[in-house]
Each structure stands twice: as C-alpha cells, then as structure tokens.
Amino acid sequence: MSASEIVIRHISADEFDIFQRIRLEALRAEPSSFASSVEDWEALSDAEWRRRLSDPVFVAFRGNEPVGVMGLLRQRSSKMAHRATLIMVYVRKELRGVGLAKDLLDTVIAYALSEGIVQIELVVSSENPKAIGFYRREGFSQIGRIPGGVVHDGKEIDDIMMARRLTR
Template sequence: MQIRHLDQDDVEIFRRIRLEALHHEPQAFASTEADWARLPVAEWQARLAANAVFVALDGDEPVGIMGSMRQRASRMAHRATIIMVYVRREARGSGVARQLLARLTEHARSDGIRMLELVARADNGTAIRFYEREGFREIGCVPGGLLDGEEEVDEILMARHIDGRAAPIQTLQGAPR
C-alpha cells in the first residue's frame, strides 16, 4: 500500500475516490455526491491546492482518502481539521486508515500544525473508537449538527495535540455522548 500526497495534477485520482466515498457512504459526509459531481476541474484543483489530501493506493487503484484543512486565521493557524475520511469497504481493518492518519499527521507536524481536530457522527462508534485508539479525545458534541434526510444526528468533536505535548486534551465534563 502506498500513501501519496496529492497535488493539483492528481485531479482524476482525487475525483474518483472522493465521488466513490460520497456515493458508497453518503451518510458519513456533510457534502453530497451531487455537490461534488458538478464541480469544474478548476475547483477540484483549488481544493487540492488549499488542503493537504492523501490517498492510499493499491497499485494504481485508490482505496482510501484523508485530508486536512488548516485554520486560516493567524491565531488559529496551528490547528487543522481532518476531512474527507474514507476507506473502501474491502480495505477496512487492514491498517489503511492508520497509514493515512500517520502520513497526514507527519505532514501536518512538519507544516507547523500543533493540533488536529475532527468531527464524527455520534452513531459511528467504529470511527470514534479508531480515533480514540489514535490518541484523539472527545471535546464536545453538536446536538443535531448533521441532517441525514430529516433526521438530526449528533456530531462528536474530537482533538489531539501532535506537537509532543505530554498533557492530553481536556474533555468537557459530562459531555453527552
């Protein structure tokens, strides 16, 4: 398995795995397949330029994706949010997600990021447990933060320092789960 940092010339790989993710796991993302399918090539390139995007390749075949979006405000630029996480069903449990996260973390750290953050659906226990094993801690909950059709789904906010701090992130007392 090769983990590759995508650049603006990798639009076709990016487009293929991102649309696959939105098609096969629509409930996992805030965006829809339709939102992304209509984007012009220039917008796909702009998103690759604005964010760090990594893909897991099995040969030439993309089987997973993970990106990070850095905060833009100068006093928050030490933080990045993990976005677009997807691993093809047949590759799950093989360590692909861990490899993607390790590569993303390495890149973020070298780019001056001190803290990674993410949002997971509260009903996605598999994802939450994965991130907890990787050192992320729950720091809050957004009740009804995501609409799945007409159903409001709670979102769990998680974070992890990646700058070598010994002290873990403090979680909210009594945060609903």
C-alpha cells in the first residue's frame, strides 16, 4: 500500500464518527505517544467530539477507512494568531514509512499558510525517536524540553518542544 492510494481531507463536525474512530485507534495503538488517554476520549459526548472539530482536523483515508490523522490548534490571542500547534498526529503502523505522514504534514502546512499561520509548534515524547527524526527532517527544530511532561504507566517521560517557521 502506498501513500498515492490515500486521500487526505479536512473533516467537518458532521463527520465526528470518523474522527472518533481514528482518534481512539491512535490512543489505543500508541498510548505512550499522546498526552491524553483513551479513557479521556471515550468519556466524551457526541457534542464534545463535534466541538473538537471546530479546530481543523485532517484525516487520511484508504478507501473509506481512516488510516491517519493530524490536527492544528491555532493560538487564540490576536498577538499569537500567527502560531499553531500540531496535535493528534497518527499514522496506522502498516502505512508508516511510505510518505503518508509527510503528505498529512504538507496538507496541514498548506492549510496553515492559507490561514496566515507562519509558525507551527509541537510537543513530542522524548521516547519517540522516529517521530523526532521525522520532524527534524521536515524542518522542525527543538526549542525546549519539559522534564516529566507526561506520566505514563507510572513513569515520567520528558516532552520535546519543536517549532518550524513556514514559508510559501
């Protein structure tokens, strides 16, 4: 399966069931990679799932099946509206290494630029060297580290903060 067989699109609040499927899959498949737990999200009402789609969420589809997701959380303050945070990044395991994460990121960046966003930031687990390497290859630089940023299974894990300036 190649990334060329994948369609990526910005989903709407009316498609919260698709978002729910891929987000819960991500949290179950990679629990140590996210600040949220699957239990946090399973407890959400349908209205809350819809509300969370008020910020842009991009889903990769293979046919009708969601296989990847990336979200963008724009800063709300007018003095910071040129910045956004990349969130909920996930690609199904069998599709890693085929360029899908890059395609998702390129889609998110194109959207961000169209909205006047010129800087994307993210937080990634220090225990996820593949993700850190991907972000570095895509032009992100480490800008900080939060010691013990999350606690997973009783273990404190550092968060790596990264940022990338965007250009057209």
